[in-house]
Amino acid sequence: MKEFHFSKLASFSGTIKILQIHTPKFVLLIASTLILVTVVIHHHTPLSTLKYGNPSCNIFEGEWIWNPNATYYTNTTCNHIHNHQNCMKFGRPDTDFLKWRWKPNDCELPIFDPFKFLELVRGKALAFVGDSVGRNHMQSLLCLLSKVERPTDVSYREGQEFQRWYYPTYNFTVAVFWTPYLVRATQAEANGTTNMGLINLYLDEYDLDWTTQIEEFDYIIISAGQWFFRPTMFYENNKLVGCFKCLKDGVKSLELSYGYGKAFQTAFRAINSSPNFKGTTYLRTFSPAHFENGIWNEGGNCVRKKPLKSSEITLDYGALWLYNAQVDKFKIAEEEGKRNGKQFRLLNTTHAMFMRPDGHPSSYGHWPKENVTSYNDCVHWCLPGPIDSWSDFLLEMLRRDD
């Protein structure tokens, strides 16, 4: 059977709900949702100001603080912004969401320095492996680097799923591999019982589109997310073992975290068993969606204009399941990697991004009258926007490993 590529389908079906318990005007929405942020208002303690570069400082624990110096690129200085994330083009009226930077509790996280980054990756190659949120990160990185150099397109396949960019001055390559499930996947039914399509996932089989290519790379940034919320059939050892939301008689119902964890396990196995890959793998942890007042296809939206504080969020079931499932498999892979010369690093951005319900395109990913599958996008991130911080984290991690 021909492998099915999912690029034409809407890539999100997860949802987030923020329980607003300090103002009565928000209606508290109940269940059916998979992700939940609980908003609890506590007293906010001021942040301590410490030095850059303390290697024991956990850069992922912190707050978003006001940064009037931002932004560092625009839709005119960068031509890699995907239309659907070009929020300013489609008239997003507020700009405060651009003006925050991440401040770890116990140190500073320097703003991305493109010159420093390119020096560190000179002669190297970096691959983004995942779905459209991974591509969103790649485009953010290309934009941040655009101040220094414009890359040449060296893609060897058509379309945006397998692009490749080359920075001649630095002999640096960036590639993106489209693999929303990380493992082999085929389409089972176009619509399925839930009319969202039904997908066969072969949880123990490699997606050869990327696993055969990794030897060429020094860094892999791997991620996966919203596609696992779709109805899926789970196969292991080529046998149907159960499904998530397929609503079929006689098929055992399993949690989506079952498939999610196994997919990461298989992806890490592909990396750890590659004889020639000697690079570093970054797991960029689950990127939460922020639909409020309805799920993605039922009028849910994300209209907040500023970040939440860490005291206002608690990672709750859906997101926590997924986060834990991937981090559990990551820790096992990390140990195994130590035995055969492969490094694993956690790009632990879930918590920071939970605090950014204001960073999504919402309805500013298209013209107001346009007929699009998902009218309000609360999954991807505006460019420029808070996703640019992922490269701040990445550079700091590269610097610490240098």
Ligand SMILES: *[C@@H]1O[C@H](CO)[C@@H](O)[C@H](O)[C@H]1NC(C)=O
């Ligand atoms: C990831 O970061 C969060 C805080 O932002 C922290 O609570 C969690 O322990 C970190 N996870 C790991 C595995 O280090």
Ligand SMILES: *[C@@H]1O[C@H](CO)[C@@H](O)[C@H](O)[C@H]1NC(C)=O
């Ligand atoms: C803004 O830029 C100035 C000058 O480079 C710097 O001194 C200041 O710390 C920056 N502010 C923030 C919030 O990063």
Ligand SMILES: *[C@@H]1O[C@H](CO)[C@@H](O)[C@H](O)[C@H]1NC(C)=O
């Ligand atoms: C960039 O954004 C501005 C609004 O800030 C918009 O008018 C313009 O069309 C956009 N340009 C491109 C190339 O996206």
Ligand SMILES: *[C@@H]1O[C@H](CO)[C@@H](O)[C@H](O)[C@H]1NC(C)=O
């Ligand atoms: C460029 O980098 C690659 C490794 O990514 C290396 O094999 C090659 O020799 C480098 N070329 C030059 C001209 O430095």
Ligand SMILES: *[C@@H]1O[C@H](CO)[C@@H](O)[C@H](O)[C@H]1NC(C)=O
């Ligand atoms: C599946 O969906 C497509 C597009 O929405 C529609 O044209 C087609 O009729 C549907 N097929 C079935 C069997 O429902």
Ligand SMILES: *[C@@H]1O[C@H](CO)[C@@H](O)[C@H](O)[C@H]1NC(C)=O
């Ligand atoms: C929007 O597009 C869908 C399919 O792409 C079509 O079925 C529907 O009729 C369109 N709606 C409008 C208002 O044009």
